[in-house]
Amino acid sequence: MERKRELRRYMLRGGLVALLLFVLSNAYRIPTQHPPRTKESKARTVTASIALAFNKLLIDAEVTSVRELFLDPSILNGKDLAETIALHTQYASDLLHNGREATCPLAPNVRQLLGTLYMDVPKDPWGGQYQFFFPPWPSGGIGNVSGDPFLQYDARDNDRKRKNPVPTKAAVYVVSMGPDGRLDILSHPSDLAEFESDDVTNLDLSDGWRSVDR
Secondary structure, three states, X not given: OHHHHHHHHHHHHHHHXXXXXXXXXXXXXXXXXXXXXXXXHHHHHXXXXXXXXXXXXXXXXXXOOHHXXXXXXXXXXXXXXXXXXXXXXXXXXXXXHHHHHOOOOEOHHHHOXXXXXXXXXXXXXXXXXXXXXXXXXXXXXXXXXXOOOOHHHHHOXXXXXXXXXXXXXXXXXXXXOXXXXXOHHHHOOXXXXXXXXXXXEOOOOOOHHHHHEO
């Protein structure tokens, strides 16, 4: 009988030691190190999220193009590319943040269909404001720019372009101006594919086109 008690105490003591070793090994285990996300990857993720939020807005409004949202679509037309992007950025930010409460002149049937908040658009990782452009590019061009320069953002990577052809219907282009805080498309509208641009867009993701394709 005494031998059985000793055996139980021994087994219990051994179990407690094993449990203690297990707890200590987990307490001092070095966590798996994951490489930190770069500012560029964060910006790409946010631009894609913004594009998806705007797609949701268009679906709620039961329209297929941004111009159908407005009472007078001509308000989207600036005298040049810089003014046009500034207008689109202003209206996009207003719509995403305020929905039906937006101050821009929406069509009456659109306003009643919208929600009240689609996304609070943050600053980009460098503290700049995300820029917007609503396609399609007008056939007559904008100012002295004839062809759609936004498509050249994707042309910077020809292999990716072959895998992800340019869509015919994109809801919105979203651009971070990158670390230099300048929108390179304004200074290089015709040769952006060759220019070393630090801008980051929703078109830079491997599936970026599909994320905004309607």
